[in-house]
Amino acid sequence: MVISELKKQIEQMLLDSGNEDFQFEAREIIREVIGRKAEDLPLSDTEYEKCIGMTDRRIKGEPLQYIFGHWEFYGYDFYVGEGVLIPRPETELLCEKAIEHLKKHGGTFADLCAGSGCIGITVARQTGQECVSVEISEKAFSYLERNIALNDVENLITAVKGDIFSEKIIEKIPDDSLFAILSNPPYVNKRDMEDLQAEVRYEPETALFGGDDGLDYYRRIFKAYDKKLKKDGLFAVEIGEEQGEAVSLLMKECGYNPVIIKDYSGLDRIVAAIK
């Protein structure tokens, strides 16, 4: 069998299972197992079995990212798997905003609810600034540590395990010390949790669920961390598409003057302010 035939077979299997992204996903599976090769080249039995095995898992609903065990974000590679949120392309916007800011007004920053670590690690790699990455979940924290090693940023990232709202964690960060505070906290509301896409159901609830209206973290994060942020520092958070107004209001209540930034689909995605 040659690669193009395998590709057709995988595409058909995915299509039959109702997968609309079947062409992209078939290409990704083949690239993961075989690499980038001309499509008229033959493949080995092992390669064939591996590809079909992955396709079977995908058909059962598992996200491609978990099946591969890693995924690209901002051009960097991150380990992912059960227990950690998969880095989303929209989150790259939060990184861009932070990179732009820290390149001009550089210094230590924080990534709260760090998960895989993709935000802090990306921004640290791009700016050379140090980051405190805080994550509560045991499983996610192990990915954070592995991703720090994978990206070779042990000298820049301090990984702290714990609840971002616990006194112990808050005390660890000196007041008036951060040049930016970044966070992609859980923000999915109760109604949307019941309605998640099949793949997203594989991801940890602790990384997704932000309380009845999805705003639980925002209600506390600005108040709890305001004193850690330097004057002229950036406070930027990712939000759900319907939360722009509400999160802006919560920031205003803490004395900020926020802007809402839209994602590639034109949906509200980031709320950011300079202190």
Ligand code: GLN
């Ligand atoms: N963007 C994710 C989703 O819609 C949610 C991520 C989060 O809650 N921080 O599934």
